[in-house]
Structure formats: structure tokens, C-alpha cells
Amino acid sequence: MKNKNNIPILKPHKPKIKEKETGVTFCPVYGPLGSGFTKKTKHYSDVIILDVGPNFFKIDKTIELLEEIKLRPMKTFKWIDHHNWSQELIDKYKCLKVSNSAESCAELIDTTDLEALSRTIVFYGADCDGLISAALVSMGKSISQEARNELIKIAKLCDTARFTQCKIANILHQAVYMARFNTDSYIMMNSILQEIINWASNKMNNKCLKLIVNLSKAYDENILPNNIKILNSPIVDFKHIKAFNTAHMAYVDLSYICSMLYQDGCKYVLFMNSGGISINCKAGNIDLTKEFNTCGIKHKVYIPIKNVGIKDLTYIIDRLEDIRR
Numbered sequence: 001m002k003n004k005n006n007i008p009i010l011k012p013h014k015p016k017i018k019e020k021e022t023g024v025t026f027c028p029v030y031g032p033l034g035s036g037f038t039k040k041t042k043h044y045s046d047v048i049i050l051d052v053g054p055n056f057f058k059i060d061k062t063i064e065l066l067e068e069i070k071l072r073p074m075k076t077f078k079w080i081d082h083h084n085w086s087q088e089l090i091d092k093y094k095c096l097k098v099s100n101s102a103e104s105c106a107e108l109i110d111t112t113d114l115e116a117l118s119r120t121i122v123f124y125g126a127d128c129d130g131l132i133s134a135a136l137v138s139m140g141k142s143i144s145q146e147a148r149n150e151l152i153k154i155a156k157l158c159d160t161a162r163f164t165q166c167k168i169a170n171i172l173h174q175a176v177y178m179a180r181f182n183t184d185s186y187i188m189m190n191s192i193l194q195e196i197i198n199w200a201s202n203k204m205n206n207k208c209l210k211l212i213v214n215l216s217k218a219y220d221e222n223i224l225p226n227n228i229k230i231l232n233s234p235i236v237d238f239k240h241i242k243a244f245n246t247a248h249m250a251y252v253d254l255s256y257i258c259s260m261l262y263q264d265g266c267k268y269v270l271f272m273n274s275g276g277i278s279i280n281c282k283a284g285n286i287d288l289t290k291e292f293n294t295c296g297i298k299h300k301v302y303i304p305i306k307n308v309g310i311k312d313l314t315y316i317i318d319r320l321e322d323i324r325r
């Protein structure tokens with residue numbers, strides 16, 4: 001099924017799958033792929049997974065899934081991603097199209113990644129990069145290279161927390177943040193996906209972005225004031241390193257804090273909550289997963305710590321100072 005712009009018609013994923021599926025089904029994923037995966041893919045012949053990383057804390061679950069995929073040779077599986085995967089897994093499982101060094105998943109999408117227009121299910125990470133990756137997959141060759149490049153640029157700005165320097169990236173980021181909190185989040189996500197596709201197929205005419213602009217306005221009213229409150233109360237306030245206590249802070253957008261601070265010349269941003277510390281760094285040559293020997297993405301890792309305290313924060317700051325030297 002295609003519309004006049006040669007774009008596959010989207011349907012949100014419903015938990016109950018009908019007997020006969022037509023068109024491409026899109027399904028946002030929040031966190032690692034869960035155990036419902038097998039059931040959800042049952043009636044589909046093509047399965048594409050975008051911007052969903054391995055299950056970092058339960059890698060066995062991911063291996064289980066990959067083994068299961070191997071056992072179903074009549075299906076086409078593609079898992080396209082830029083989170084940190086072990087070389088062993090990349091070598092072993094042919095369905096993985098993974099680059100640990102890419103700044104976004106969007107830049108890894110090929111114009112031919114979507115092979116069939118029916119009986120295909122696309123799982124995408126529920127953030128801007130995941131949405132843009134899904135849009136690129138579904139549009140294939142039907143948009144210009146310029147439009148593709150523009151979308152990839154936005155995906156990179158969003159995934160590396162530099163979106164506040166670009167108006168459209170900022171609006172999209174805000175809309176997706178709001179959509180994640182919606183009670184019908186998966187429908188909202190697919191509506192945003194549809195808008196991104198309409199936008200790109202109509203030569204990026206901003207009139208197509210009504211829902212996204214409205215959600216972004218709601219963000220300005222409800223989330224922005226909380227962000228500013230946090231931004232004005234760091235517990236560590238060096239030129240290159242800032243830290244914040246975010247325990248008991250609801251509805252604060254930590255990526256926004258990072259983006260604003262990076263724009264100001266800050267290099268590292270730490271958030272301490274009751275379960276651990278997240279370390280964020282400005283996109284560049286530093287790979288935090290290597291420096292801290294942990295999982296995550298290059299510019300963003302989380303260190304779980306029991307009874308986290310100022311001592312842990314000081315230790316991390318010292319390590320970051322060492323990296324800078």
C-alpha cells in the first residue's frame with residue numbers, strides 16, 4: 001500500500017495482530033526489546049529493528065533473541081543500530097548491521113533496507129533518531145539525497161544533545177519528549193513518524209508539522225520551567241564539568257540541560273540520582289564506554305551505584321579531569 005508520494009502507509013502496532021497484515025506496521029520500543037517480540041513478529045515475514053540497543057544489563061536476553069532469529073530462516077531480519085555491541089556478537093549474528101562509532105542510527109539506513117511493503121514490522125527506538133531512522137527506512141528512494149541528509153543531520157543533533165542550536169531539531173526533540181509521556185504514547189509516536197514522512201516528502205515544507213509544533217508548545221509550558229530551575233542549581237559548577245542532583249525530579253529533560261551546557265562550552269555533565277550517576281559528554285573523540293568500561297553509547301553512560309554519595313561523584317570528576325589531560 002502506497003499513497004501518492006510513494007510512501008508506505010503506516011499503521012501503529014496493536015498488541016493483537018489480525019490474521020492478514022497488509023502494509024508496514026511500525027512499533028516504537030521503549031528500552032530493550034522484550035519477551036513479547038516473538039509473538040509480535042509471528043505474522044510478519046520481514047522484521048526490521050532500528051536504534052534499539054542490546055539489553056546492557058541482561059545481555060543473555062539479547063543473545064536468546066538473536067538465537068531465536070537464527071532459527072527462523074524463512075523470515076528476513078535486520079537489526080540496524082549504533083549502540084555499543086561486542087565485536088563477538090557483531091561477527092556471530094548476520095542480522096546485525098551495527099556501527100559502534102556512528103553518532104546516529106539514521107546515518108546507517110540504506111535506501112533499500114525496506115524490501116517488502118507488506119508483512120513487514122519495523123521496531124524503532126522511541127526517540128528522535130529512532131523515528132527518523134524509521135522514516136528513512138519507509139521512504140527508501142522516494143526522497144532526495146538532500147532531504148535524507150537533512151534528516152540525518154537532525155537525528156545526529158538530537159542523539160548527541162546538540163539540538164538547542166537548531167530550531168527544527170529542538171522542536172522535534174520537544175515533541176518526542178512530550179509524546180513519550182502521553183497515555184497513548186505509541187499512537188502519538190507513529191503520528192509524529194507520519195508527520196516526519198509527510199514533511200520530507202513535501203520538500204520539508206514546515207506547514208506539515210502541526211502536531212509536532214503543538215507538542216513543542218506544550219513542552220515550553222510544562223517542561224521548560226523545570227529545566228531552567230535545575231540548570232540554575234548545579235551541585236558542581238566548574239567551567240568544563242557540571243553536576244546536578246536529579247533525585248525526586250519529575251518532568252525534567254536532562255538532554256536539554258546537556259544541550260544548553262554544551263552550547264556554552266561545557267564538556268561533561270553529570271546527573272546524580274538515588275540509583276547512580278549518569279555521565280554525559282559533548283560529542284567528540286571521547287568514548288565514555290571505553291573510559292568507564294561500561295555499556296551505553298559513546299557520549300552517554302550510566303553507572304549504577306548503591307547508596308550513591310558525593311564521594312562517588314568526586315571519583316568520577318577526578319577520572320574526567322584525567323581524561324582531559
Ligand SMILES: [Mn+2]
Nearest residue numbers: 051105129159
Ligand atoms: Mn540513536
